[in-house]
Amino acid sequence: MTAPSDGGFPQIDTGPPSPARVYNYVIGGKDHFAIDRAVALGVNQHFPEGVDAGRNNRLFLYRAVRFLARDAGIRQFLDLGSGLPTQNNVHEVAQQFQPDAAVVYVDNDPAVRAHGSALLAKDDKNTAILDADMVDLDDILARPETRRLLDLSKPVAVLFLSVGHFITDDATLQGMIDKVFDTVVPGSYVAFTQMVGVDQQAVDEAHAKLLAFVQMNWKNRLSSDVVRLLRRWEPVEPGLVDITHWRPDPDQPPLPEVDEPLRQFVGASQRNKRLFEFGGIVRKPAS
Secondary structure, eight states, rough: OOOOOOOSSSSOOOOOOOHHHHHHHHTTTTOOHHHHHHHHHHHHHHHHTTHHHHHHHHHHHHHHHHHHISSSOEEEEEEEOOOOOSSOOHHHHHHHHTTTTTTEEEEEOOHHHHHHHHHHGGGGGTEEEEEEEOOHHHHHHHHHHHHHHHOTSSOEEEESSGGGGOOOOOOHHHHHHHHHHHHHTTOEEEEEEEEEEEHHHHHHHHHHHHHHHHOOOOOOOOOOOOOOHHHHEEOOTTOOEEESSSOOOTTOOOOOOGGGGGGGGGTTTTTTTTTEEEEEEEEEOOO
């Protein structure tokens, strides 16, 4: 991260693309630069289902947090790799059903910190945003903000939404999930999604093309890999699935429309889906 500006926010390097800003563009947000828009368009030329995948993930976030707060009674959330704030952020959804819900957001993207700090300034009693590497859970759990907002002697929900594919080492990702399992009490939840391929050929092709084009750390997996990562947890119905099938709700709040250049890709996954977001919600059992 670069040095803070005079306004107290980090200076943001607009040169390289940012995963958070690319995602923000895909879901109809406003916080992105030309390089991020170019990356989104280029990636979707190769994988046109990418726009649907990103938007489906954001829609899943609403349904997942609603379930956790309204149905499971969860009042505290840890959102790893939270991304840029937009409509229906985690604390906004959770607090519709649990007005005192506490949320700790974690991201190490300077743009996320700048925008998130401004958004959360109105709700710093129950929310915080940490500038931290989501892989370093020991650091995250030891931070004063985390200790103030999250009581780990009570059930908590940890969100790994569309971040698994940015952790290319399987052992590291497994270690993160196991660390959460060993830390939280029974009755806690994990919401997990990540991009997967329909088969190994799709995974390998995506890896080669995305690495060459975007130069980002990225690893698509198979759905069976995700099931294995979460094997210690108890899936919540309907289990680990293509997230479009996880308790779909046609009446949930819609996303903003995408920018005109991306509209050609909306609905592409209905014609040919080689990559998609896979996951669901899992619970730590009593024993």
